[in-house]
Amino acid sequence: MRARQGAKPLADLVGKAMTPACRKRGFASVDILAAWPDIVGERYGERVQPDRIIWPRRTGEDGEMTADPATLVVHTDGATALMLSHETRQLIERINTFYGWAAIGRIKITQKPVEVRRKPKPRALRSLTGEEEARLESQLETVANDRLREALKKLGAQVIARSGDDKV
DSSP states (O other), X not given: OOOOOOOOOHHHHHHXXXXXXXXXXXXXXXXXXXXXXXXXXXXXXXXXXXXXXXXXXXXXXXXXXXXXXXXXXEEEOHXXXXXXXXXXXXXXXXXXHHHTXXXXXXXXXXXXXXXXXXXXXXXXXXXXXXXXXXXHHHHTTTOOOHHHHHHHHHHHHHHHHHHTOSOO
């Protein structure tokens, strides 16, 4: 009988399942797709989506294979494409910084609709009761630093409001 293994993180399983599909599109792994909003920044994170990487291969003079920088194909809407076309140099630098080498030499922009994913708004926290506030204040009386006490008070209020419990 095999020993039972513990639960595996979902990211490990999804990464292994996605890697073959990504390789068909020229991506070595899902890393750039997962980190895309962080790489390109807030302005383009939701409006520009990487589609594929085209890796040109040429044989060197001595018959050895050499890899030239690749072309990254992205798609976006028309207005964003215009803005992006003026900032491709900066975007290429950010992507190459992510890779750690000059992997991308050119960005090809295609215009087509992009599904903009909206982040869910965090739900509003309830107000603390007078008893909850008094209990929190009494627990923080011994903190001498005012800034630290205020930060802990804010954190404690959020913990109490989320848990619905007046125990800290």
